[in-house]
Amino acid sequence: MTVIYDRVALIGLGLIASSMFWAMKRAGAAGEVTGYARSAETRDTAREIGLCDRVCDSAREAAEGADLVILAVPVGAMATVIQDIAPVLKPGATVTDVGSVKRQVIEAVSPHLPEGVHFVPAHPLAGTEHSGPRAGFETLFDNRYCLLTPVEGTDAQATDRLFRLWQAIGANVETMDPDHHDLVLSVTSHTPHLIAYTMVGVADDLSRVTDSEVIKYSAAGFRDFTRIAASDPTMWRDVFLNNKDATLEILGRFTEELFALQRAIRTGDGDLLFDYFTRTREIRRGIIEAGQDTDAPDFGRVKPGS
């Protein structure tokens, strides 16, 4: 495999960054990879497990001289990080990010980019509920989508090169308008997470009444919610604060549908419920047929080797 970037810097060393590192090494797509994380603890862990060729004690040191700088921190931290590293960015370098929200990240990063540095926003649609440097694995992006959301004026060559990197590390890459991305992801990821957080919260309230029954008899439906609701609190707080409009729009629609189902239950409208659930079952089938999930009872999301 050919090297796509001679020097790559990973800022943030959590699930996504570590998976990118192992996948880039598997593909031989990057020369030297430097890395930086905010806490000494994470940097020590990275050194211990061989995550990155060189772990640096400052973001500037990691970013200096890099051909590609990947911002793999929570969405709310992007602005601080880019301001910190901007003075050392190499002319002609590309900055990218992996944030789950795109419009706000573009607005946070763009004003701080030095002349001659390209910014190509990206979002891999792959993840688990685990976080931190040990959570990553090289196959995370295999056959998953990665959406690039370049804005008007983004350098086409820089976009193409990043496109090739994501392909090399296993992803199906597509480009999308940033606002459209935020709306689509609000439907497919952000609002479902909020609903899962809410459902687990409701069960938690209930468990105070029923002692441990909620945990003890936790059946598949609730267990799936708890898996999603175990996702990183910082990351998800930042997602909702930064994708406010789209989330509120989809939540509004969700509430209307919920009321319709509530009324069907109250009035005993079995036909409505049956038709509704038949339609939703088809959506699940479509996802499996598109190769984006497996039919396995555990949803096929068990980490390889675990």
Ligand code: NAP
């Ligand atoms: P993670 O495992 O929690 O790792 C986050 C990393 O960012 C950690 O190394 C953390 O350092 C560092 N960090 C946090 N705040 C920082 C700051 N202010 N300055 C410098 N470093 C900071 O997170 P992740 O799951 O990899 O997510 C990273 C990004 O990917 C987020 O923007 C998220 O929206 C996006 N994303 C996540 C998923 C997913 O499913 N998890 C999927 C697609 C995209 P410390 O360890 O030292 O605190």
